[in-house]
Amino acid sequence: MLRANWFRLFLIAILIVLVLLSIRLHVADGQSTTSELSGNASTGLRLAKMWCSECHAVERDSALVGRRAPDFADVAKRTSTTALSLNVFLRSSHETMPNVILTRGDADDIVAYILSLGRK
Numbered sequence: 001m002l003r004a005n006w007f008r009l010f011l012i013a014i015l016i017v018l019v020l021l022s023i024r025l026h027v028a029d030g031q032s033t034t035s036e037l038s039g040n041a042s043t044g045l046r047l048a049k050m051w052c053s054e055c056h057a058v059e060r061d062s063a064l065v066g067r068r069a070p071d072f073a074d075v076a077k078r079t080s081t082t083a084l085s086l087n088v089f090l091r092s093s094h095e096t097m098p099n100v101i102l103t104r105g106d107a108d109d110i111v112a113y114i115l116s117l118g119r120k
Contacts, residue, residue, distance in 0.1 A: 039112025
């Protein structure tokens with residue numbers, strides 16, 4: 001009887017772990033993030049032109065001669081690019097980038113814009 005109870009608890013624990021892992025994978029794929037839902041891509045384009053265009057080609061068909069940073073369209077095509085990864089990147093400081101402090105809303109808008117480039 002005691003062995004049966006331990007076995008049930010073990011199965012329940014495994015089930016919980018599997019559910020948590022599947023949720024984590026779902027979010028990591030960028031399929032369920034608030035940034036994709038709450039950001040405004042057109043506002044993100046405007047902000048990117050204002051803050052990012054000196055180093056990045058922010059529009060799909062634009063190119064910078066001697067650019068120092070990747071095109072936003074190229075970033076959008078990367079398999080590692082998700083709303084979460086972009087938000088973390090934009091909200092962290094980097095040695096090679098200006099120290100622009102973005103509000104959560106501004107970051108969400110820029111993320112929505114970059115992700116929109118990958119859908120076209």
